Amino acid sequence: MNPKKMSGLNGCLVYGKNGMDEFRFIDRSGTNAEKYTLREKLFHTQEVQPLWVADMDIATPECVIHAVQKRLLHPILGYEIMSDSAYEAQIGWMREHQGFEIKREWLSYSPSVVASIGCAIRAFSEEGDEVIVMDPVYPPFYSMVKDNNRSLLLHPLKQDSAGIYRFDIERLRTQITPKTKLLLLCSPHNPIGRVWSRDELLALGTLCLEHGIRLISDEIHSDIVFAPHQHIPIASLSDELLNNTLTLIGPGKTFNMAGFSISTVCIVDETMRKHYEEEAHRVHFGDGAVLSHVAFETAYAEGGEWHQKLLEHLRVNASLIEAWVAEYPAIKFRPPEATYLAWLDCRALGLGDRELREFFVHKAGLGLSPGLSFGKEGSGFMRLNFAVPTSVLGDALDRLEKALND
Ligand SMILES: Cc1ncc(COP(=O)(O)O)c(C=O)c1O
Known part of the structure; x- marks a missing residue:
């Protein structure tokens, strides 16, 4: 297979002519998109194709855009509460897509998953306590622990002989001390793209229960999962885990709407929930913004078909990278089980x-x-965000090919 030809084909034929506007090139200049605006600061040049921050160069679903436009026809944009129907839309989505049965009262609004992590760290540990973090991982996992004066208990993720990243449960057991209070789980995992299996999650969950360690499970990537892999919310594995876990979920990655700053926290145990909510109250998380509420509800209620097309598109892009690296053995790549991030x-x-x-x-x-x-274990790796039109990805691979040949 000639990957160059393949990139051209997918960019034009599969998506262009079918008229699926979501997957065409859209110029983001003139917006304040971080991915583009921060190029000078990060790379010291504007002349790079930006494939870093985890949002997509793909249009947010039309149903979301239309719902927001419709809401703007009403001229008053004051404080609004997040309605039960918005929560119910997310509950319905979770039931249908993840088989996770959530009750309305378990959920609360958060402006950001990272903010919820910080809030949970403060609510469920003291200064000087240890928080387990797996290396490599999404950088705010480290900063949220350190900035709140807790200690990082780092557990390295290592590749097995098949190149699959694993944690070592026996080693982790020996790392735990009486000061270890929390485990910060990234599920699915950014940047390595793992979907943790039932056995892996059970092993982790059981270890936490044995040592009185609470689980903060960041599941923001849980809808970008490629069959046959299936995301399992760790809280859904047993009643004990349901009562020992804070599950952080949101539409930001799923529907490319991070700019709406809206997510939810799911806590089942009443005392735990009260503790968390007191902390959220201290920093005034509030109840979110009018347009975000509308976008959130619409995405979960009406975004299913778009989401399916998105997964197909991402799968094509992952295959393109796979075909490309087959010709460049100096770079290794295993298609991710989840996320649109190539490690x-x-x-x-x-x-x-x-x-x-x-x-x-x-x-x-x-x-x-x-x-x-992403941590010490990330040395020698680069993370490429492939949630772009296929033609854009093809161009990036052409650039890389030229640089390698030079
Ligand atoms: C694992 C993970 N958690 C959280 C976030 C950010 O979530 P939020 O924008 O809701 O803080 C990201 C964004 O890349 C992420 O990869």
């Missing part, structure tokens, strides 16, 4: 982390996230 193993290029980053920015003209920013 590229560039160690065989023999470059230090700094040189690797320079190579991508200055030789290939690509703005990716350096693996090291």
Whole structure:
């Protein structure tokens, strides 16, 4: 297969002619999109194709845009509460897509999953306590622990002989001390793209229960999962885990609407919920904004068909990268089980982390996230966000190919 040809085909035929506007190139200049605006600051040049921050260069579902436009026909945009019907839309989605039966009273609004992590850390640990974090992981997992004066208990994720990342439950058991109070779980996991299996989740959950460690489960990527993999909310595994877990979910990744700053926290145990909500009250999380409420409800209630098309599109893009790396063995890539993030193993290029980053920015003209920013275990890796039109991804791979050949 010639990956170059394949990229051209997918970019034009599969998506362009079918008229699926969501997957066409959309110019984001003129908006304050972080991905584009922060290029100078991060890469010291505007001349990079930005494939870093985890939002998509793909239009948010039309149903969401239309619902927001409709709401704007009413001229008063004051304080509004998040309605039960909005929560019910999310509950329905979770039931249908994840088989997780959530009750309305378990849910509360949060402006951001990261803010909920910070809030939960403060609510369920004291300064100096330890929080388990797996390395590599989404960088705010580290900063939320450190900025709240808790200690990081780092557990390295290692690849097995098949290249699949695993935690080592026996090693983790030996790392736990009486000061270990929380486990910060990324499920599915950013940046390695793992969907944790039932057995893996049960092992982790059981270990936490044995040691009185509460689980904060960040499940923001749980709708971007590729069959046959199936996300399992860790809280759904048993009554004990249901009562020991805070599950953080939201539409930001699923429907490309991070800009609405809306998510929810699911806590079943009443005392735990009260504790968390007192902390959220202290920093005044409030109840969110009018347009976000509308977008949230519409996305969960009407976004199912769009979501299916999105998964197909992302699968095509992941296959394109897979076909491309087959011709460039210096870069290794295992298609992710979840997320639109490709975790590229560039160690065989023999470059230090700094040189690797320079190579991508200055030789290939690509703005990716350096693996090291996800922790020590990310050294030698680069994370590429492939939630872009296929033609854009094809162009990025062409650039990389040229840089490697040079
Ligand atoms: C694992 C994970 N959690 C949380 C977030 C951000 O969530 P929010 O914007 O709701 O804070 C991201 C964004 O990339 C993420 O990858």
